[in-house]
Amino acid sequence: MLRILFTPGDLASTRFLPEPAPMLELKFVALALRRGIRAPWGARWRSHALAAIPQSARPSVSQIGEHFSWALSPTFAVSADLDEGMETFLSFGTQRLREEMALYFSAPNSGVPLLPRYAFEGDRDAGRVLMHGAKAAFTAAMQPYWPDVQANHQSELAQHGRLLACRGIGAALITVIPGARWCGDCLLIDSPQDRTVRLGGRGLLITPAAFWAGPPLVGELPDQPVLLAYPAPAVLSIRAGAESDSLAAILGATRAAVLRLLSTEHTIGDIARRLGISAASASEHSAALRAARLISSRRDGKAAIQRATVLGLDLIRLNTPSSSAGGGQRGPNQVASAEHRDSRSR
Template sequence: MIEFVFAPEDVARVRFAFSPLWEMVRSLRVLADPSGHALHLPWVRTVRPRLRGLGLEPLQEVVLPAGYIPDFLTPPPGTPLPELGAELEIVRATPPEVVAAELRWATRGSHPAPARLAMAADPERTLAHLADLLERYWEVAMEPFWPRVRDLLDGDVLRRAGALTAEGAAGVFGDLHGAVTWRAGTLTVDRPWRFRGELAGRGILLVPSAFVWPQVSVMVPPYQPMLSYPPRGAATLWETGRPDDDRAGALAALIGRRRAELLSALATPASTTDLARRTGVTAGAVSQHLGVLRACGLVSGHRMGRRVLYVRTAAGDALAGAQRSDARASSRGGAGVPPGP
């Protein structure tokens, strides 16, 4: 069990970020054990043929299907929206002794594999090789799909930042994950190892991650305390085609079929490009319909860097029957057709 004890200043320092590097490293675990991450099977089927001959064996030796991932591969994001290049530079700057120690580390009662011990014997060369492999892997397996993943993560940050402002820590942690509990100033995470400590003014970094689904991941001091969790709406990530909603017919009769589709699709925040992909409508047409929905007070737009994410307002949620849509999206185990770049 992990227990983070919050002081009042720690609550004020709850902050959000997401990390291309974290997504990439976690996706390696999905490839190693697709059966444990069924949500991502469409992505696995698409990506696996592209990885032949890439020589990922050293990465696969370090990022096993379960257990400890060396912390030097997943440094806490230093900014809310880090660039992959900057994150890889942090990895490359890891001291050799840290690389060696983390490669040799094993859970109690087990021993590191001979291949990892061999890598630990030459940490500088190992680090450079692993960083180069991550860069190649990103170009083939992650970069073509990053815009849709980024939109999902952006949307979750948008929602939870609003909950933090409106309800405080309880609003953020209350529905974060089944393994996470907030009670009387202590954040408890159900994990198979033990840690209890005060945050001591450092706060906590919350990192939504599509590929950590269906679990959570925790980082404790001496690193920046961090909790990585699946974003809301992760079940929609690889879906394509128009949304299927039981109330679609009645809603379409009220506001029009296209606008009803868009309002239903906004069960999770999305950009114009993502909505166009998911509903099969041109981006220009989506923008026009969103303009009408905004004028009616059913959706609002929020700028995230260079992009604008759209989210349903309370009135839009009520009209679309949001609670039932959200429950269906959270419980849906499968996914749609395989994604394209």
């Protein structure tokens, strides 16, 4: 049983995360890739994701999944951008890094060389190797489905808003969080964990987790809001398979990933590193996209800078679901397309 003790101030400062958190979802994705996930779309997604993950990223995914802990860190929700979140982790001092990694992974005596060196000895070179693999895993296993994750998150927020307006925060919490009920000022949540969390004025930050099907999980660190993640409702689906990514169906999964990456400028070496493929493969895919006038190339000293053309950006945009539930916001590809048009008109 999870027990969360509120003060009146904690109720007033309880809020929902405005965007899904890539660092948090990556933790759950690694476990789902290792063990599967109980969701109607889970088997299809896992099959396609495992096939798409490059060999270079598999050790990192394996380590995260193998050494999964039920603890969370509020820092997981610090950024809606994966790169920013990872850089935040790498910027911590050794002691803070140990605390964070102890929450992200299981016990320090895991027996895997790379993991303890980074997580518990503060070896930043080892940490960057781990983070590089994690980013490649995100590109393969999460990025194609991220628009669905974002749309589902916004749908949940809309539902929460109606609950808050009609029934108040107390009723909203026990409606949204599976197995939750009030006992005085204590929120009781059905869970295999036996844990009591005293908010003590820190407040509660709540988020649905698309790739988690277990009980609600709580994470806390001193002087930070307590993070609570719960499994997103089953009705919020992730579209998995080639039929869900029309761009991949046209170009192939890797070439589609290259084109999406080139919404911003990258060299061939950048493409290879970000997607976990060889430089020769990155060059081959870029040449094919360039021949189809979907990307362009320019010289910058000795480097050849690749960038999607207006045609390429439009192809990305038209084959990527909207990232907002109401359609009122432009996703990153739409913004990139507009910026690219602006630069051509100047």
